[in-house]
Amino acid sequence: MSEKVTILYVEDDETLSFVTKDNLELNGYNVVHFADGKSALDHFTKYNFDLCILDVMLPEMDGYKLASNIRKSDIETPILFLTAKSLKEDRIHGLKLGADDYITKPFSIEELILKIEIFLKRKFVNQPATNNTALGKFIFDHRNLKLHSKDGSVNLTQKEADLLKLLLDNKNNTLTRENVLKKIWGENDYFLGRSMDVFISRIRKYLRPDSSLKIENVHGVGFRLLEEEVIDSSLKK
Numbered sequence: 001m002s003e004k005v006t007i008l009y010v011e012d013d014e015t016l017s018f019v020t021k022d023n024l025e026l027n028g029y030n031v032v033h034f035a036d037g038k039s040a041l042d043h044f045t046k047y048n049f050d051l052c053i054l055d056v057m058l059p060e061m062d063g064y065k066l067a068s069n070i071r072k073s074d075i076e077t078p079i080l081f082l083t084a085k086s087l088k089e090d091r092i093h094g095l096k097l098g099a100d101d102y103i104t105k106p107f108s109i110e111e112l113i114l115k116i117e118i119f120l121k122r123k124f125v126n127q128p129a130t131n132n133t134a135l136g137k138f139i140f141d142h143r144n145l146k147l148h149s150k151d152g153s154v155n156l157t158q159k160e161a162d163l164l165k166l167l168l169d170n171k172n173n174t175l176t177r178e179n180v181l182k183k184i185w186g187e188n189d190y191f192l193g194r195s196m197d198v199f200i201s202r203i204r205k206y207l208r209p210d211s212s213l214k215i216e217n218v219h220g221v222g223f224r225l226l227e228e229e230v231i232d233s234s235l236k237k
Helices: 015-026 037-044 063-073 086-098 109-124 158-169 178-186 189-208 230-234
Strands: 006-010 032-033 051-053 079-084 101-104 132-135 140-141 146-150 154-155 214-220 222-227
Touching: 006 015, 006 037, 015 032, 015 109, 015 230, 032 037, 037 063, 037 158, 051 109, 063 079, 063 086, 063 146, 079 086, 079 109, 079 140, 086 101, 086 189, 101 109, 158 178, 158 189, 158 222, 178 222, 189 214
Parallel strands: 006 032, 006 051, 051 079, 079 101
Antiparallel strands: 132 140, 140 146, 146 154, 214 222
16 A cells, blocks of 8 residues: 555544554554544545544444444445444444444454454455456446446445455355355454345345346355356256
């Protein structure tokens, strides 16, 4: 990355935010910090950020509402939640709003930096000038995070696009849950597995208009993306 990465960091805990911001800056990141969701949203719409780190419990506007508002205008910038809530329902709720991942408090700076690096590596990876791939009646543009059809286009998040690309690159072959988690999320973890299920459901919804496409659950193993001719041939056996 030739330019310095700028991170939007929203946290109302004064001590935690000071320590986290200081450590991230020591690791070469430019960090813009806000203590409430409303101020953060006002600045997000005016400036360019490479990644967002959002606390859930915030004054003025909580992290869930902030993430939802960010996603209304920007579906690409990665969003990472910091949360003291350990209930899987709370985590899944955040992911459904468009967040890419979460870290549960208390967390280590090393863990946070690892998550940041994983997301930025995907965002800044060099890709060919054209990256359109036929998928049933769709054209999948991984580089620009788009799924096109004659009925219109679907805007994808970076993680949705990466997951769909992985499925497409391995079309008709079974991908294990462990393999998908490690490639897309960076590690194999129970709660990340629930996150993956949310993203698989989203992609199924996007592909639903084309009945020739199917993401099949392979019980106890993982998933595979099938097209009509493969589905038909398997039914004849």
